[in-house]
Amino acid sequence: MDALIEKLKTQIIEQLNLAEVKPADINPDAPLFGDGLGLDSIDALELIVLLEKHYGIKIQDPKDGKTIFQSVRTMAEYIKSQGKS
Amino acid sequence: MDTTITTYTRIRRQGILSNDQLFYEHNGEAATFAGDAYKHLQLSYPKFHKMDLLCKAGLLATETALKDHASFQSLDMSRVAIVLANRASSLETDRQHQRSISDKSNYFPSPAVFVYTLPNIVIGEIAIKYKITGENAFFVCEHFDAALLHDYAETLLKSEHTDAVLAGWTDVDQGLTDTLIYLVERSTDSNKNTNFKPHSFETINQLYTL
Numbered sequence: 001m002d003a004l005i006e007k008l009k010t011q012i013i014e015q016l017n018l019a020e021v022k023p024a025d026i027n028p029d030a031p032l033f034g035d036g037l038g039l040d041s042i043d044a045l046e047l048i049v050l051l052e053k054h055y056g057i058k059i060q061d062p063k064d065g066k067t068i069f070q071s072v073r074t075m076a077e078y079i080k081s082q083g084k085s
Numbered sequence: 086m087d088t089t090i091t092t093y094t095r096i097r098r099q100g101i102l103s104n105d106q107l108f109y110e111h112n113g114e115a116a117t118f119a120g121d122a123y124k125h126l127q128l129s130y131p132k133f134h135k136m137d138l139l140c141k142a143g144l145l146a147t148e149t150a151l152k153d154h155a156s157f158q159s160l161d162m163s164r165v166a167i168v169l170a171n172r173a174s175s176l177e178t179d180r181q182h183q184r185s186i187s188d189k190s191n192y193f194p195s196p197a198v199f200v201y202t203l204p205n206i207v208i209g210e211i212a213i214k215y216k217i218t219g220e221n222a223f224f225v226c227e228h229f230d231a232a233l234l235h236d237y238a239e240t241l242l243k244s245e246h247t248d249a250v251l252a253g254w255t256d257v258d259q260g261l262t263d264t265l266i267y268l269v270e271r272s273t274d275s276n277k278n279t280n281f282k283p284h285s286f287e288t289i290n291q292l293y294t295l
Contacts, residue, residue, distance in 0.1 A: 019120070020134065045197075053193045
């Protein structure tokens with residue numbers, strides 16, 4: 001799980017152009033939206049693209065996004081649960 | 086009504102000239118210009134890195150023009166207008182988006198790229214950064230048109246709703262930026278007595294040829 005979390009951090013930084021953020025700056029349990037990384041609605045769409053592009057996962061129900069994208073850890077757990085890690 | 090250009094910035098050939106001073110000279114690859122200029126300006130605005138080059142150029146020019154223009158902050162931002170124009174519209178980003186959708190077997194359009202496939206987004210980015218909420222307009226022209234920019238700004242300044250106009254040209258094509266941003270205000274005793282420039286076709290053309 002830790003290796004997947006670290007990989008995800010790098011992919012998020014690259015996909016979202018977070019040029020001033022380093023993987024070590026991202027707390028895997030911190031909220032991705034709001035107080036955490038301060039991502040916006042376009043970033044949310046980019047995270048959906050990231051899951052599809054790198055892990056072949058399509059989120060069928062947009063309501064699931066709120067749980068999946070809560071933090072880097074919840075993203076990693078979701079990827080594992082889909083057997084795609 | 087006399088009007089004055091109270092500050093300006095010209096970005097051309099990857100160098101930044103502001104108010105007759107060379108502010109930044111870039112000797113590296115064109116692709117690193119915006120990021121290196123951002124560092125040189127010591128900006129702290131993470132959103133910058135998500136923007137396309139057109140928005141980055143507009144923001145860099147605006148920031149350079151306004152950073153030492155103390156009186157700008159005293160303006161009522163609901164009475165500041167933004168009027169910009171260019172030739173290539175958002176073509177650079179349009180091409181990038183087109184590349185991401187041209188291969189049906191590798192079809193991953195980026196929402197973060199797609200949002201910049203309109204040229205007037207640069208106005209939005211400048212307005213957000215400086216909390217400007219006045220009138221705005223973006224024109225796509227075949228070539229730099231000083232008369233259009235001049236006349237539109239003058240019309241706004243003659244109205245009861247505008248005290249200053251951030252105007253200019255910002256064009257990006259093939260990775261190269263061609264940007265002139267300037268601020269037009271009604272002439273006052275204080276801004277007439279310094280080295281500010283009269284707002285005229287001639288001045289705008291002179292600044293563009295720098």
